[in-house]
Amino acid sequence: MTTIIDGKAVAASIIGAIKGANAALRAQTGKKTGLAVIIVGDDPASHAYVGAKSRMAKECGFFSVQHTLPKETTQDQLAALVHKLNGDDGIHGILVQLPLPQHLDAETIIQSIRPEKDVDGLHVANAGKLATGDLKTGLISCTPAGAMVFVSRVHGRDLSGLNAVVIGRSNLFGKPMAQLLLNANATVTIAHSRTKDLSSICHNADILVAAVGRPEMVKAEWVKPGATVIDVGINRVAAPEKGENNTKLVGDVALAECAPVASVITPVPGGVGPMTIAMLMANSVIAAHRATSLKVPKRLSTLLLAE
Helix, strand or coil, rough: CCCCHHHHHHHHHHHHHHHHHHHHHHHHHHHCEEEEEEEEEECHHHHHHHHHHHHHHHCCEEEEEEEECCCCCCHHHHHHHHHHHHHHCCCCEEEECCCCCCCCCCCHHHHHCCCHEEEECHHHHHHHHCCCCCCCCCCCCCHHHHHHHHHHHHHHHCCCCCEEEEECCCCCCCHHHHHHHCCCCCCEEEEECCCCHHHHHHHHHCCEEEHHHHCCCCCCCHCCCCCEECCCCEEEEHHHHHCCCCCCEEECCCCCHHHHCCCEEEECCCCCCCHHHHHHHHHHHHHHHHHHCCCHHHHHHHHHHCC
């Protein structure tokens, strides 16, 4: 029988560990984990995401600060705020909500965040540490880290002998996900839009991770019987069954037809999505422990490969 992973339940267990770690930090140092979130402009989706992150930070007991800037904010103004937060000892994590307005250079801003405060795991220093196998001092991009928690819970920490296929090669997800799988000793293939005979490559995967942004692209015949399927796609499509002009969220995997073939599969929504915010909170509390020279609690470090 296929197991459909409940991402909300897994995320809740992680949040429980984070709350405990933050309480221990405060008891030993008198400080809370400090997280600063920056949002520029008035994009409704971005504000919804930021609101969810800020609420979760407060639920975890963090010192949470949100900087909401007008869309006319200049590059220099945004850079100055990041510089100020870099130097604030009470802030352990800095997150700049993407996308930024088009007149701003997002990459320059992201790379200006001090790597030890880069809780999104997007700085080249953190990407480089992941690429070289240093999981003890870097911070891992949140969505791949969350997906890897699922993989580890199913297969354990050592993936020796397993074939993994990641569909998608983005810097945000595909590449770090492949690196995490490789660091766990899986044999990894990265597939993308130029890959030939994609369905056959996917059918060889014991672990199949889809992150391409194409609704329900992965069909049942692509899935190896008994495989673990991780769906990272979030696509909004028409839902006429709900009424005119209504929509619904679907993943990159055709869940209804692939679930009977797979042994484990993540749904959309409710799979990887809830893990992203949980891993952001985890990165923040890990950064706070490192900043205060405290050892990351074992429950959290084991989960996130932080030590």
